[in-house]
Amino acid sequence: MSSSRSKTTTSYSVRSSAAPRNFSSFSYSTPGAGVTRKSVSMNYSSSGSGGRGFGAGSIGGGGGYISSSSVYGLGSAMGMGGGMGMGGGMGMAQAPITAVTVNKSLLAPLNLEIDPTIQAVRTQEKEQIKSLNNRFASFIDKVRFLEQQNKMLETKYSLLQGQTTTRSNIDAMFEAYIANLRRQLDSLGNDKMKLEADLHNMQGLVEDFKNKYEDEINKRTECENDFVLIKKDVDEAYMNKVELEAKLESLTDEINFLRSIYEEELRELQSQIKDTSVIVEMDNSRRLDMDAIVAEVRAQYEDIANRTRNEAETWYKTKYEEMQTSASRYGDDLRATRTEIADLNRMIQRLTAEIDAVKGQRGNMEAQIAEAEERGEMAVKDAKARIKDLEEALQRAKQDMARQIREYQDLMNVKLALDIEIATYRKLLEGEEDRLASGIKAINISQQSTSYSGFPMESMKSSYSSGYSSGFSSGGYGGGYSGGFSSGSGSGYSSTTQSKKNVVIKMIETRDGKVVSESSEVIED
Numbered sequence: 001m002s003s004s005r006s007k008t009t010t011s012y013s014v015r016s017s018a019a020p021r022n023f024s025s026f027s028y029s030t031p032g033a034g035v036t037r038k039s040v041s042m043n044y045s046s047s048g049s050g051g052r053g054f055g056a057g058s059i060g061g062g063g064g065y066i067s068s069s070s071v072y073g074l075g076s077a078m079g080m081g082g083g084m085g086m087g088g089g090m091g092m093a094q095a096p097i098t099a100v101t102v103n104k105s106l107l108a109p110l111n112l113e114i115d116p117t118i119q120a121v122r123t124q125e126k127e128q129i130k131s132l133n134n135r136f137a138s139f140i141d142k143v144r145f146l147e148q149q150n151k152m153l154e155t156k157y158s159l160l161q162g163q164t165t166t167r168s169n170i171d172a173m174f175e176a177y178i179a180n181l182r183r184q185l186d187s188l189g190n191d192k193m194k195l196e197a198d199l200h201n202m203q204g205l206v207e208d209f210k211n212k213y214e215d216e217i218n219k220r221t222e223c224e225n226d227f228v229l230i231k232k233d234v235d236e237a238y239m240n241k242v243e244l245e246a247k248l249e250s251l252t253d254e255i256n257f258l259r260s261i262y263e264e265e266l267r268e269l270q271s272q273i274k275d276t277s278v279i280v281e282m283d284n285s286r287r288l289d290m291d292a293i294v295a296e297v298r299a300q301y302e303d304i305a306n307r308t309r310n311e312a313e314t315w316y317k318t319k320y321e322e323m324q325t326s327a328s329r330y331g332d333d334l335r336a337t338r339t340e341i342a343d344l345n346r347m348i349q350r351l352t353a354e355i356d357a358v359k360g361q362r363g364n365m366e367a368q369i370a371e372a373e374e375r376g377e378m379a380v381k382d383a384k385a386r387i388k389d390l391e392e393a394l395q396r397a398k399q400d401m402a403r404q405i406r407e408y409q410d411l412m413n414v415k416l417a418l419d420i421e422i423a424t425y426r427k428l429l430e431g432e433e434d435r436l437a438s439g440i441k442a443i444n445i446s447q448q449s450t451s452y453s454g455f456p457m458e459s460m461k462s463s464y465s466s467g468y469s470s471g472f473s474s475g476g477y478g479g480g481y482s483g484g485f486s487s488g489s490g491s492g493y494s495s496t497t498q499s500k501k502n503v504v505i506k507m508i509e510t511r512d513g514k515v516v517s518e519s520s521e522v523i524e525d
Contacts, residue, residue, distance in 0.1 A: 237330040
């Protein structure tokens with residue numbers, strides 16, 4: 001099985017006086033197993049009065065043979081437009097492909113009517129042609145007039161060339177005027193240099209004043225601003241005055257120079273055309289009256305000179321009066337400004353002196369304050385050191401006193417214990433002696449103790465009792481001795497001596513001379 005691919009494009013173009021017509025045809029086929037796709041489109045467009053479009057297309061798909069169907073469309077548009085037609089179809093059949101046909105009636109020329117705007121365009125073109133013809137005629141007349149004037153001037157020039165040349169002194173006047181202007185320029189340059197030096201000096205002075213005034217109070221600052229403004233006004237007035245004087249002088253010189261030039265030209269023209277007559281022959285049979293022209297020119301120049309002279313004199317007088325008025329006014333302002341400047345300078349000097357005095361007082365006060373602060377700081381430091389030393393000494397004294405109190409309490413406790421022990425041993429010895437002398441009896445010994453040196457101590461009483469007992473029994477004979485000691489505070493010291501088998505311990509507790517408690521105990525050994 002073989003496969004093939006083809007692409008065909010066909011284009012037709014038909015032109016007429018009304019609008020162009022375009023036709024196009026396109027077909028395309030792709031290979032396949034017995035499948036052929038074909039598309040045909042035709043387009044007809046027209047520009048100008050309208051257009052019509054025509055198109056046809058078909059597409060098919062499937063297996064085997066496919067027949068194509070066609071759909072045609074027709075469209076039109078008016079004016080600057082175009083037409084387009086599109087069509088398409090799809091079908092599935094087993095019939096073979098049919099040939100594409102074109103409707104021949106669509107290729108016939110169109111019946112186009114005449115545009116109604118053509119008549120208006122033609123009328124407008126006729127009017128433009130008429131106006132252009134009129135302008136051309138006026139140009140021709142102007143050229144003829146200019147040719148006549150040129151011929152007349154050529155004739156006059158030839159006559160003037162034929163005459164003898166006379167030496168003119170205008171060049172000398174110009175040279176003298178130029179030399180005068182140069183001298184004025186040099187003097188102005190010197191004045192400019194001087195003024196620039198003065199300007200630099202004044203700028204330096206202004207800067208110095210500004211640097212001094214920056215440290216002053218608000219009032220002085222306002223005065224300085226007023227001074228600067230007034231100075232600027234004075235400078236502007238002076239510059240305006242100088243400029244006006246320079247303008248006046250230059251205009252005066254220019255008027256005199258123009259006056260002399262006009263007079264000299266008039267004299268030269270009078271001497272040149274005194275006995276001269278010019279005859280110009282023209283094609284139009286016109287006669288040139290040179291005397292009348294010269295008289296007219298002379299009258300015009302004289303009129304211009306008179307008007308210029310009168311205007312210059314009037315302007316000079318007006319400007320002179322204005323300058324006198326301005327000078328008097330600026331002189332008054334200058335004197336007032338100088339007076340104000342002198343007052344300001346005096347005020348500045350007075351304020352400067354006051355400020356210097358206040359600064360000196362401030363320095364003295366600051367020195368005194370610093371000295372007083374230094375003395376106060378030293379006194380505070382000494383007081384703090386003394387307080388610290390006293391606190392340390394007080395702490396040491398408290399510690400020593402507490403230590404001594406503790407030692408004293410210890411010594412008092414030892415002394416009291418020793419006194420009690422000594423008294424006890426003494427009573428024991430005395431009781432033993434009495435017992436040996438008198439037999440068995442009860443002896444009460446009491447001792448009272450009070451508090452000492454701020455240490456509260458409960459009163460203490462000690463009692464000592466001793467006894468002797470004897471007895472007889474069938475088994476033999478026995479006897480013994482017993483003794484005891486007690487303190488009134490509930491704590492006591494007891495000593496027991498056993499000589500026989502029976503021991504009797506009797507304890508009596510007294511407080512403030514009164515018996516608090518009494519107890520006895522018999523211990524058999």
